[in-house]
Amino acid sequence: MPEAFGARLSAAVARYGPLCVGIDPHASLLAAWGLPDDVSGLERFAATTVEAMAGQVAVVKPQSAFFERHGAAGVAVLERTIRDARDAGLLVLLDVKRGDIGSTAQAYADAYLDAASPMQADAVTVSPYLGFGSLVPFLETAERNGGGVFVLALTSNPEGPEVQHARVGERSVAGVVLDHLRSRNGSTTPQGSYGAVVGATVGDLTEDVAINGPLLVPGLGAQGGTADDLRRLFGHVWDHVVPASSRGVLAAGPDVAALRAAAAATLDELR
Numbered sequence: 001m002p003e004a005f006g007a008r009l010s011a012a013v014a015r016y017g018p019l020c021v022g023i024d025p026h027a028s029l030l031a032a033w034g035l036p037d038d039v040s041g042l043e044r045f046a047a048t049t050v051e052a053m054a055g056q057v058a059v060v061k062p063q064s065a066f067f068e069r070h071g072a073a074g075v076a077v078l079e080r081t082i083r084d085a086r087d088a089g090l091l092v093l094l095d096v097k098r099g100d101i102g103s104t105a106q107a108y109a110d111a112y113l114d115a116a117s118p119m120q121a122d123a124v125t126v127s128p129y130l131g132f133g134s135l136v137p138f139l140e141t142a143e144r145n146g147g148g149v150f151v152l153a154l155t156s157n158p159e160g161p162e163v164q165h166a167r168v169g170e171r172s173v174a175g176v177v178l179d180h181l182r183s184r185n186g187s188t189t190p191q192g193s194y195g196a197v198v199g200a201t202v203g204d205l206t207e208d209v210a211i212n213g214p215l216l217v218p219g220l221g222a223q224g225g226t227a228d229d230l231r232r233l234f235g236h237v238w239d240h241v242v243p244a245s246s247r248g249v250l251a252a253g254p255d256v257a258a259l260r261a262a263a264a265a266t267l268d269e270l271r
């Protein structure tokens with residue numbers, strides 16, 4: 001059995017610190033890096049980011065949308081980026097926010113988490129809005145392959161509360177998602193492999209985020225979240241927190257040393 005994702009993530013964070021750098025090749029960033037908004041620019045952007053972050057941070061998070069917008073050739077770049085980053089020792093969390101009926105969810109899980117897939121990542125983001133049970137294929141495929149699953153709970157965008165704070169009896173929708181994750185992770189040590197996405201920008205925490213699993217916290221930097229917000233919101237579960245920043249770090253490119261310095265500065269703020 002491969003080593004569980006939760007344990008691999010804990011070890012990587014202990015070694016490099018708690019930071020996930022997003023690989024988000026926005027058209028505006030390609031331009032700022034002096035790259036064309038095409039597949040060659042995409043490839044250069046992703047390869048430079050992987051080179052800069054290898055040995056520097058624990059996790060990178062390619063945002064699938066920015067690769068998909070270049071069509072099949074863009075998806076091929078995503079596949080190479082995942083492989084190169086993993087070969088370089090980075091954990092790869094593929095931000096693809098999938099979710100569908102169980103039988104289709106299994107196909108997505110096969111694509112992103114199965115060891116036989118050319119696109120296998122270490123972990124993937126999923127959406128629970130077809131019901132938490134629809135995610136079971138992701139959870140089981142992850143378990144078999146030493147992978148992780150991050151479920152959207154309290155997202156960083158201002159529109160999220162309309163759905164995520166809605167009540168289901170005594171609980172909120174986000175609370176139900178977090179309850180499922182807590183129960184799935186149980187008392188696994190050092191932590192379970194099933195995580196939640198909770199934004200740095202949520203204001204106050206309306207739910208208990210102690211799920212004995214990782215918390216991916218996007219929203220740092222470009223979306224206005226700060227290191228102080230993180231400490232205030234997540235100080236009590238700090239060992240499980242993986243703050244994520246994309247534009248906040250990527251804006252320093254394309255120079256590799258400058259990208260590394262931006263990641264190091266972000267880590268310093270978090271310490």
Ligand SMILES: O=c1ccn([C@@H]2O[C@H](COP(=O)(O)O)[C@@H](O)[C@H]2O)c(=O)[nH]1
Nearest residue numbers: 063155156157199218222223245246247
């Ligand atoms: O709640 C969420 C879930 C995912 N994201 C993704 O994270 C990055 C954030 O990029 P920044 O440039 O650091 O703002 C992006 O890929 C989002 O799709 C999120 O922001 N919030």
